[in-house]
Amino acid sequence: MMANSTSVQSGASARWLAPLLVLMAGSFMPPLDSAIVNVPILHIQKDLGGGSDDIIWISTAYSLGLAVFVPLSNWLAARFGLTLVHRLSMIGFLIGSGVCGMAWDLQSLVIFRVLTAIPGSIVPVVTISMIYRIVPKESIGTAMGLYGLGVICAPSMGPVIGGLIVQDLSWRWIFLFKEPIGVITVIAGLFLIPKMERDPEVEKFDWLGFATFGYGLSALIVVSDEGEQWHWDSYGILILAVSGALSLALFAVIENEVENPLIDLRIFRCWPFVNSLLLIGVLLIMLFGVTFYIPQFLQSAQGYDAAHTGLVLLPMGLFMVFAVPIAGRLYDRVGPRLPAMTGMIASVIGLLLLAGVTVDTSRPLIAFYVVLAMAGGALGMMPIMTNGLSWLPPHLVGYGGAMNNVVQRGSAAFAVAIVGVLVSRSTSQLTVDENALQTLKKMPQLAEADREQLLALYQHDMGQIQAKADGNAFLVTAVAALVGVGLVWMLRKPPRPRAQAAPDEPRSSGDGAEQPGPAISEADDADADADAGAGSATAAGSSLGAGVTAPVGGHATPDTADDASDLPEPRRPGPPRVPAWSADRGGRHRRRDQRW
Numbered sequence: 001m002m003a004n005s006t007s008v009q010s011g012a013s014a015r016w017l018a019p020l021l022v023l024m025a026g027s028f029m030p031p032l033d034s035a036i037v038n039v040p041i042l043h044i045q046k047d048l049g050g051g052s053d054d055i056i057w058i059s060t061a062y063s064l065g066l067a068v069f070v071p072l073s074n075w076l077a078a079r080f081g082l083t084l085v086h087r088l089s090m091i092g093f094l095i096g097s098g099v100c101g102m103a104w105d106l107q108s109l110v111i112f113r114v115l116t117a118i119p120g121s122i123v124p125v126v127t128i129s130m131i132y133r134i135v136p137k138e139s140i141g142t143a144m145g146l147y148g149l150g151v152i153c154a155p156s157m158g159p160v161i162g163g164l165i166v167q168d169l170s171w172r173w174i175f176l177f178k179e180p181i182g183v184i185t186v187i188a189g190l191f192l193i194p195k196m197e198r199d200p201e202v203e204k205f206d207w208l209g210f211a212t213f214g215y216g217l218s219a220l221i222v223v224s225d226e227g228e229q230w231h232w233d234s235y236g237i238l239i240l241a242v243s244g245a246l247s248l249a250l251f252a253v254i255e256n257e258v259e260n261p262l263i264d265l266r267i268f269r270c271w272p273f274v275n276s277l278l279l280i281g282v283l284l285i286m287l288f289g290v291t292f293y294i295p296q297f298l299q300s301a302q303g304y305d306a307a308h309t310g311l312v313l314l315p316m317g318l319f320m321v322f323a324v325p326i327a328g329r330l331y332d333r334v335g336p337r338l339p340a341m342t343g344m345i346a347s348v349i350g351l352l353l354l355a356g357v358t359v360d361t362s363r364p365l366i367a368f369y370v371v372l373a374m375a376g377g378a379l380g381m382m383p384i385m386t387n388g389l390s391w392l393p394p395h396l397v398g399y400g401g402a403m404n405n406v407v408q409r410g411s412a413a414f415a416v417a418i419v420g421v422l423v424s425r426s427t428s429q430l431t432v433d434e435n436a437l438q439t440l441k442k443m444p445q446l447a448e449a450d451r452e453q454l455l456a457l458y459q460h461d462m463g464q465i466q467a468k469a470d471g472n473a474f475l476v477t478a479v480a481a482l483v484g485v486g487l488v489w490m491l492r493k494p495p496r497p498r499a500q501a502a503p504d505e506p507r508s509s510g511d512g513a514e515q516p517g518p519a520i521s522e523a524d525d526a527d528a529d530a531d532a533g534a535g536s537a538t539a540a541g542s543s544l545g546a547g548v549t550a551p552v553g554g555h556a557t558p559d560t561a562d563d564a565s566d567l568p569e570p571r572r573p574g575p576p577r578v579p580a581w582s583a584d585r586g587g588r589h590r591r592r593d594q595r596w
Contacts, residue, residue: 065117145328276388
């Protein structure tokens with residue numbers, strides 16, 4: 001009996017592992033593009049020209065595109081089907097990367113980066129929904145751990161790969177080297193990824209919600225990236241900040257009233273999911289704060305070239321490769337709290353050690369500190385993300401995946417901006433203090449020093465000032481990590497489904513896997529199941545925002561109404577209440593009479 005169960009489980013794993021590896025390869029490239037330019041950006045500036053205020057738009061434009069166009073993925077997947085949207089998005093991303101490598105000036109490169117980010121923003125959201133369709137619930141942690149190799153390891157490996165490429169080749173190859181990998185991924189997907197059909201009943205697109213969301217998020221990202229250069233109290237920054245906040249508030253009002261919301265805001269009524277978003281924000285601030293400013297410190301303060309800077313960050317990337325899948329397996333066995341807490345505490349220690357780095361700190365020691373600081377992302381990111389999505393009902397998982405990616409992209413931009421402000425302010429103050437101390441009265445030996453000695457003393461002092469400024473920023477980041485420790489303590493795994501199917505029997509599924517336990521009461525759950533059973537059956541591969549049951553990846557799914565007799569009776573008598581997670585019209589929209 002046990003041997004038969006083991007063979008069934010191995011056979012099920014074989015069905016979803018191959019398409020998962022293809023999805024993982026595809027999800028690796030868009031986040032890699034956001035970090036790979038950090039080290040070669042000086043080479044791009046030397047070749048294409050432009051000032052420091054202009055060259056930063058290479059990263060800002062990509063961050064804008066990734067964040068703004070994420071909500072398109074839900075509607076596109078419903079209109080054209082998950083498989084087709086994933087395939088076309090990969091092709092569009094490869095075309096965009098190719099033209100980035102052929103840019104003739106800075107303006108064309110910025111435009112091409114935006115065009116690359118549009119399909120690149122859709123790939124991760126569609127990939128998460130496809131994973132929840134293909135992989136059974138008992139293996140979702142392992143699957144998300146493998147998926148995390150693309151999402152988590154790509155930003156950490158970006159500076160390493162970029163530094164090694166520009167050491168011997170042109171900067172254009174940081175965009176072009178992905179082309180053959182992407183072509184192989186698309187071809188493999190034609191044979192390995194199961195076809196997921198479109199939703200036959202697609203509502204009209206929420207253009208007003210998209211406009212308010214896009215402007216609001218774009219304005220706030222521009223404020224975070226350009227506030228230091230444009231001055232925080234300038235009229236331009238103040239107008240963008242206020243109008244962006246008002247636009248997002250208007251977006252929330254619109255989404256609560258329209259029949260077909262761009263992002264279903266009911267996901268924010270589930271505290272475990274909101275907690276996961278907060279933790280993802282903290283982890284991304286740590287990840288991008290370290291990976292963006294450590295390379296700058298190594299090159300400007302310690303004098304390393306791009307290749308040696310990449311080698312210092314290489315242990316961090318290798319650690320991510322090994323730790324992320326292990327964290328996924330631990331989630332399946334013990335839940336999210338143990339791996340996330342272990343990683344977060346290690347990150348606090350690593351950030352505190354980085355706060356004490358000086359110009360004379362050895363390269364292996366800095367590499368070790370960086371590995372410790374990144375432990376939170378390696379061990380905690382995927383368990384936290386998986387746990388948050390598992391608390392949502394199946395018809396809201398697509399919206400949750402979209403919001404996860406919005407938080408990731410926004411946090412990455414805000415992390416660089418926040419840490420940049422701290423570094424800039426600290427540098428200015430420390431420079432003033434250092435100049436006040438270095439006078440002929442206090443240091444008479446300066447009068448007899450020659451030009452070379454004075455230059456060496458100046459470079460050493462500037463290196464120490466940058467080290468202290470970066471250390472102050474990492475100290476503040478460590479405080480944010482301590483807040484994350486408290487949030488991790490609140491993590492808990494969702495309850496198991498009430499009815500477990502035998503391994504050789506069909507399983508009830510929302511997205512190709514057993515339905516995760518939503519944060520609702522049993523009475524509300526019974527009402528929602530009754531509504532779903534009474535509604536018309538939804539076709540396979542329908543909208544990301546819809547609760548669908550489809551035989552994807554070889555898993556048959558029974559009717560929801562067949563299990564109605566197994567559900568417990570409501571806890572108290574009386575007329576049925578409107579469930580908090582109502583599944584009206586096939587699970588896509590809230591009821592017209594339901595309001596916040």
